[in-house]
Amino acid sequence: MTRVWKWNRPVTVREVLEDLQKERSIAYTTVMTVLDNLHQKGWVRREAEGRAYRYEAVSTRAAYAAALMNDAWSQSDNPAAALVAFFGMMSEEQRHALRDAVRIVQGPETAEPPEPAPPREPSEHRERTEPGEPREPNEHGEPKERREEKEPGEDNPGAAEGGAGR
Template identity: 90%
Template sequence: MPRPLGELEDAVMTRVWKWNRPVTVREVLEDLQKERSIAYTTVMTVLDNLHQKGWVRRESEGRAYRYEAVSTRAAYAAALMNEAWSRSDNAAAALVAFFGMMSEEQRQALQDAMRIVQLPQTAGGDTGNTGSAEDENPASRDEPGGR
């Protein structure tokens, strides 16, 4: 499970995710400088740290690197939510409390996601299997409730 990104790491990764392409230190620096005073070497260090932590991959381009996200912001958010949920001693109560904090827009997004998850999945044609996602996930059989 990833640790939450620090404030500056998040600011850098937000740009990497938003642009969805390999980026240079200079590009990130110039965009960050619209909001704050920051040095080239600071951005370079943050991107190097993100690379060492496995958040970005990099390719050499001349004397510089281009950095690209390894996963999406959605995957990052999902991992954080899963980690927080797994630390609870009462998963159902944690979910109820979480749902109670949601805005109407978030509730609608959750309902939309649940509809997608509950759709029958067919890979390579119709297998006739209309089982749930839990049936298709071997890990969900290991513990009650798929946890």
């Protein structure tokens, strides 16, 4: 698979053979058998070209590595502990790559958690919004509902005396 991923294009048995023979002695039939086995397992697809086949990876090397990690993680009896142990094995460079990947998956709107708003004092005055004025968005990106605070007793005569207003 390494050779097929390396070229990132459909390859023949002959091309893989010649590349491997730069490092070691290997038979044509061995390479042909391995590529056929990879095809049977669904890792490569092949297309006939004359009397030979061209083989192409079904997925990227990154997708394959991710599937291996997911499989190993899902077989753990304690996934959180497995992740902690895995992260502990990572180099600083790998941890930076992990942070970048998490930012990509979360998207820009969730990459940085919003700062919590300071608690409001009951006597704090909220600004009233005039009709037609732009309003800041809520957590879903929609304009917040207009809230106009009323003074005690305003439009609710019983509220000033602590009554429920009738």
